[in-house]
Amino acid sequence: MAHGPAKGIGRWLFATNHKDIGTMYLWFSFAMFLLGGFFAMVIRAELFEPGMQIIKPEFFNQMTTMHGLIMVFGAIMPAFVGLANWLIPMQIGAPDMALPRMNNLSFWILPFGFALLASTLFMEGGAPNFGWTFYAPLSTTYAPPTVNFFIFGIHIIGASSIMGSINIVSTILNLRAPGMTLMKMPLFAWTWLITAFLLIAVMPVLAGAVTMMLMDINFGTSFFNAAGGGDPVLFQHVFWFFGHPEVYIIIIPAFGVISAIIPTFSRKPLFGYSSMVYATSAIAILSFVVWAHHMFTVGMPLAGELYFMYATLLIAVPTGVKVFNWISTMFRGAITYETPMLFAIAFVILFTLGGFTGLMLAIAPADIQYHDSYFVVAHFHYVMVAGAVFSMTAAVYYWLPKWCGRMYNEALGKTQFWISFIGFNVTFFPQHFLGLAGMPRRYADYSLQFTDWNMVSSVGAFIYGASQLLFLYNVISTIRSGEKTDDPKVWEGAEGLEWTLPTPAPFHTFSTPPDVK
């Protein structure tokens, strides 16, 4: 019995349809992206020149903390969950997600988690100010009282992620159409399957870390307090045991997106499908055994330092395999350069640059100079922004016509690409120089030799920020008044089950399973 969506607000509040929930995730994450981006603009405005002009140092720290937390937990992670909701059932021939009511719950607790977190900005003592990595004891003994809101916010966000992941794992393992073996799945489904297992493994670790903080702050324990027999460095080990897999949680679904887009616009099958699956799994497994490379200056014994250096260097091998596979996919194809492909190519180039600086950072003695400097800031923005955010943008341009049956404006899309690409590089490339020359990260103010590149970086940031408003405009105008299309394939070279469905994708799809050859 086919039926359409419910009427009114109930359609969204009580949504169990994977497409509606996916849509809500995507809009929510974009709202968070703009909020986190606004904080970034405040940071870059203050850093435009030396001296404190706009805000005070204590508020600056709140901005860097909230920027990091909102972007990681509010923008990037929910964006990929939204994408998974929309695409995974359509890509594996399933009628919906396996656990639709839990799907509703995992989305609807998110706004409450972030309301809890963002409300601290208006409280006495201000928002959390200890960095998104919230190292103890700055985040415990020395934290503002709002830290408790932060802790419960993290708990809620973590619960949402775990539920989302369970749903994705159940869907992929149980609801694939007959004939859709695991090794026939599109890579996006594969990368999300791996990501979901990572999330299920590490979100409880994060929950443990913040719970220990809660105990230290309110109930007199001393997990992270040396004066009570605890260890502040323990916090960092626990945090990064979560944190390193977390950065791969952010980037691995992006690999899946790029592995869909490059073959489409190269009109050639993905090179090395099975090695892509193995490489992604290898990266995921390695992510559990390299965490202390974030802590090379903390005073680990030499043996520990050497081990974490060697293990970290190993990650370059599977990561290299992926990049080589993408380039080989393009090689001797017939390439066209629509907006999604432009973002995908930029992803490959800039993510690889971020990979190179990652390799440099892995060299422990050199990391003595890089550590906690702007070099690190440049590195992780190359993989997080040019990696995760560029791939997410590519994904929206790529699948939006399928979702809403309307074509985006190609000229506007390309314009947004070039502004983003230039703005991004002008912002973050000079930060390599700043870091190498000795500017530490999370500095509200800096000495005079750093002025010029900071100005360049700030100008780039405003350009990049503006390009996101153009993106918003382009998406809204596509949905409202884009040129209608009913071509199921949308793109000449697109392959996969989602492109066999009508365009726009109906509210319910694959009520009977498709034939998979």
Next chain:
Amino acid sequence: MVSKAKRLILSTLGTVLLGFATQASASGEAERPDGWSLLNMTEGVTGVSHSIYDLHMLIFWICVVIGVITFGVMFYSMYAHRKSSGRTPSNFHESTAVEMAWTIIPALILVVMAFPATKGLKDLYDTSEADIDIKITGYQWKWQYEYLGEGVEFISQSSTSQASIYGKAPKSEFYLEEVDKPVVIPVGKKVRFLITAKDVIHAWWVPQLGVKKDAVPGFINETWARADEPGIYRGRCAELCGKGHAFMPIVVNAVPEEEYLAWLAAQKAQAAVEKEAINNTLTFDELMTSGEAAYNRSCASCHGVAGEGIPGAFPALKDSVIALGPVADHLDMVINGSQTNAAMQAFGGQLSEADIAAIITYERNAWGNVPEADKTVQPVDVLKFKQGQ
């Protein structure tokens, strides 16, 4: 304009590609890149910093070569294999031989890279047979240096004024890289640094010495440096430690050994004079004058220059219970810190008796404060309070 831009691009490229780095000049102040020439890591002035720099350039060049090959193929393909050139796409999608090759070759490169990195790290960790031990303690937001076995210790903190930070006074050449009292080390001697912190985690970073080590409360980390040439080396705190994170610079003055010994002797002599002076009785005006200076140095970053505090984070001292109440509570708060708010440090071990007396006197009488009793506090009162507990 065009030629200027071109020159800029060329010099930037040249600097990046040639790995240009500045050397310390003979004049004491190390020459440092700024503006557009600020591009690369310093080579520094120690054996460790040189080996770090060499590793950095080695891995950089390896990345450049891999990047040129990888992107070369990619850009070639983007141009030659575009659809608009009328191509029909090939259909190949795997090649075991090629895939094996690009798994094994990078792995071999990494193995080769691991050897010099291991050697560098071992060297960096070898803190044995040091000539001098200096204990460094991080506080919010200053550094304390203690020359172990010499009886010399002092606090070193930023000498950049709040006025210049907030644009009310011009910024000096070494804005946010200047301190009231630099740490002095002898050239050519192996100096071991024992690094810890009293409150939150800090990190002691001096790029030209090739030293960065976290200062963790409750733990002592070790690292070392042997400066090959005299000079003034400026560094910073590298671990987020609160609102003053950007405002606790480090200045290391590396001098010839004779000069170092003379400096050390002078420090000891000065400490003796200060000890003597504890028994002197100071006038109210003297206390207020030195109190204002000491307050602005040690207290104003939280409690405000006008004692106004920061609502919700740091209490105001104007009209406060402590500043107006019994002097014993006031002494207790300053010397032992707050029992309920960790941000209020125990200043008893950081500040001299004379400074504490002056600060307390100043806090009790400045900004219109009128204490119930005990208008002034003398250094000897502070000493007695400390001895009495």
